[in-house]
Amino acid sequence: MRVRDTPLIHHVLEEHKLPFGVFYFFDSFIISEIAEGVLFDWEKAFTVINLGIQFYGTETNHLNYISNRINDYSIKPQDWLKFLKMGKTFKLFAAVTYREKSMLNLVIERFFYKDAILSFDSLLEAVNFIREQEELVPLQNFDEL
Template sequence: MRVEDSPLIDFIREEHRFSFGTFYFFDNFIISEINEGELFDWNKASEVIRVGQEFYGEEGQINYISNRIHDYAIKPQDWLRFLYERQLFKTFAVVTYRKTAIYNLVIERFFYKGDIFSFDSLLEAVNFIREQNALEPANDFDKLTQLYNDNSL
């Protein structure tokens, strides 16, 4: 499910469209949707990091959800560079919809020293982030919308 097609669309604080994908900034996390066929490398990641630091501030770690609605590649050696530069993710979650995305995730786990959590749906990933931040999870998007209106997503 794309963010645009979900009730999450109503709670986006900022949306950043790059030539390589779209990044949605919420209060407690970022959701990325990289374009079909992209090679997501250090230069592209640097653009997103810069925008993220402007939005969230220089300090602290970010909860990140990679919503893999398209097939794309990540340059593995750039993961190493990223890791040496900073440990930016508090929680790194991936939503996969196809087998090819799962294969990429296996490779990424070799290069990323932190935990990468895998989910089958966007709701599951958002709930996991909520639980990590001591917020109540929801069993559907209607409940999630109600929780958001009561406090913060």
């Protein structure tokens, strides 16, 4: 499920459409939707990190991130090491996987990212997890927003 196909779209504070994906900034989290066939490498990740720091005015370890894996794309898992060398992590990192290939990529990423990457079957589950951790009321569905 794409963000734009849910009532979440009405709560986006800032949207960044980049050649390699769309990034939605909300009050307490970012949702990414990487484009089909993209190799999501450090250069692309660094662009998004800087946008997040500019928007939220804080380092990434205070940001919650949801990777909404609606498309098939590749990552360079070793690039997580560059992210970590800079002393960066996310407060919470959630991945929504819809296909087996996305789940396999997630397994590989977990070897390189030092904190937990939580996996969810739906965007609503991931958003609710973040909301609960931020002490906000979970939603039964997106229409409650």
